[in-house]
Amino acid sequence: MEYKIGLIHGDGIGPEIVNEAKKVLDSVCEKYGHTFTYENLLLGGASIDATGLPLTEETVEKAKSCDAVLMGSIGGDAKTSPWYKLEPSKRPEAGLLGIRKALGLFANLRPAYLYNELRAACPLRDDIIGDQGFNLIIVRELTGGLYFGERKTEEVNGVTTAVDTLSYNENEIRRIARRAFEIARKRRKKVTEVDKANVLDSSRLWRKVTAEVAKEYPDVELENMLVDNCAMQLVRDPKQFDVILTENMFGDILSDEASMVTGSIGMLSSASLNESSFGLYEPSHGSAPDITGKNIANPIATILSAAMMLRYSLNLDQEADAVEAAVQKALSDGFRTADIYSEGMKKTSTTEMGDVIAENVRG
Numbered sequence: 001m002e003y004k005i006g007l008i009h010g011d012g013i014g015p016e017i018v019n020e021a022k023k024v025l026d027s028v029c030e031k032y033g034h035t036f037t038y039e040n041l042l043l044g045g046a047s048i049d050a051t052g053l054p055l056t057e058e059t060v061e062k063a064k065s066c067d068a069v070l071m072g073s074i075g076g077d078a079k080t081s082p083w084y085k086l087e088p089s090k091r092p093e094a095g096l097l098g099i100r101k102a103l104g105l106f107a108n109l110r111p112a113y114l115y116n117e118l119r120a121a122c123p124l125r126d127d128i129i130g131d132q133g134f135n136l137i138i139v140r141e142l143t144g145g146l147y148f149g150e151r152k153t154e155e156v157n158g159v160t161t162a163v164d165t166l167s168y169n170e171n172e173i174r175r176i177a178r179r180a181f182e183i184a185r186k187r188r189k190k191v192t193e194v195d196k197a198n199v200l201d202s203s204r205l206w207r208k209v210t211a212e213v214a215k216e217y218p219d220v221e222l223e224n225m226l227v228d229n230c231a232m233q234l235v236r237d238p239k240q241f242d243v244i245l246t247e248n249m250f251g252d253i254l255s256d257e258a259s260m261v262t263g264s265i266g267m268l269s270s271a272s273l274n275e276s277s278f279g280l281y282e283p284s285h286g287s288a289p290d291i292t293g294k295n296i297a298n299p300i301a302t303i304l305s306a307a308m309m310l311r312y313s314l315n316l317d318q319e320a321d322a323v324e325a326a327v328q329k330a331l332s333d334g335f336r337t338a339d340i341y342s343e344g345m346k347k348t349s350t351t352e353m354g355d356v357i358a359e360n361v362r363g
């Protein structure tokens with residue numbers, strides 16, 4: 001089969017990790033006889049340097065013409081990069097938020113599970129992890145909430161005051177809640193809706209709408225949890241979670257926390273999906289300016305994001321399984337990038353990890 005894939009290399013470690021994911025996708029083509037054609041798309045800092053804008057209409061249109069888009073990460077070091085001298089709406093992050101909105105990518109899925117092989121990289125004690133490890137997925141609303149609300153900075157009575165607005169309507173909550181319940185149905189049938197309903201009106205609406213949606217899924221258990229408690233429970237007992245459903249900013253924060261419990265943020269993949277099967281696939285982490293250009297970044301989150309793309313947008317389940325198995329084999333064979341390294345393992349660079357996983361796919 002032939003597929004057209006958009007590639008956003010992005011900034012910082014973005015190009016390094018996307019190159020490794022592409023290597024793995026090429027091995028999938030060889031093994032299964034597919035043809036992937038790639039369209040390079042500009043976003044973030046790279047787009048500012050080329051066009052003056054973090055996102056252009058051309059990128060949006062080209063992305064729409066693809067079957068799916070695979071992305072590295074965007075952004076730079078806010079203290080040193082010239083991009084942060086621009087006004088906020090022209091900075092790299094505005095491009096990422098803009099493309100999510102323009103493509104209607106409201107559902108962000110971030111699976112976090114502990115590979116048995118990475119026990120040594122997980123900061124939690126063995127008695128917390130137990131025999132089975134943990135396996136949860138964060139379903140984060142991605143096109144609403146604080147990141148998209150009205151904002152302003154102004155002088156009020158001589159005092160500089162900044163305002164960000166957190167707004168959700170019931171339809172935005174209902175569609176992401178349904179997505180979470182559908183996913184839970186295929187897993188362990190439990191949704192934990194996370195909010196701050198003891199304080200925020202928007203959170204109280206999340207609880208109300210989620211309870212209504214739960215009636216459509218009587219086979220799925222619904223639990224509500226306050227976000228501060230959830231942050232604590234993720235390190236106290238991550239096994240208790242199956243599907244965590246939450247709004248944009250809480251999901252952003254909780255997914256970084258969940259990633260570290262899997263051993264490293266370099267392991268956490270993600271899919272950002274619209275109403276149909278189109279998606280933008282990206283690791284949960286950022287552009288890691290501190291390790292850029294050193295060939296030490298972990299490419300696994302991006303490679304697992306490519307596996308999600310094969311599964312969700314291209315409907316290639318067998319190929320997605322093969323990539324996931326290839327990652328598992330690389331870990332069982334002892335290959336470790338610096339972030340997940342432990343004594344006795346083979347210290348592996350970014351490019352070596354891509355080579356090993358691509359070779360494992362070829363068999």
Ligand SMILES: NC(=O)C1=CN([C@@H]2O[C@H](COP(=O)(O)OP(=O)(O)OC[C@H]3O[C@@H](n4cnc5c(N)ncnc54)[C@H](O)[C@@H]3O)[C@@H](O)[C@H]2O)C=CC1
Pocket residue numbers: 072073074075076077078093096265266282283284285286287288289290291296297298299301339
């Ligand atoms: N989706 C995206 O493109 C995102 C972009 N950003 C942007 O990235 C830039 C850097 O943000 P930070 O707060 O430093 O977050 P970050 O996620 O880039 O880095 C946090 C820490 O994790 C490490 N890390 C991240 N990915 C890694 C990998 N694959 N392998 C090994 N170590 C890894 C970094 O070296 C750093 O120590 C900022 O400009 C930020 O706005 C941040 C988050 C998401």
Ligand SMILES: CC(C)CC(=O)C(=O)O
Pocket residue numbers: 093096097147252284
């Ligand atoms: C620009 C940010 C909202 C990106 C981010 O941190 C994320 O999506 O996880």
Ligand SMILES: [Mg+2]
Pocket residue numbers: 252253256284
């Ligand atoms: Mg984040």
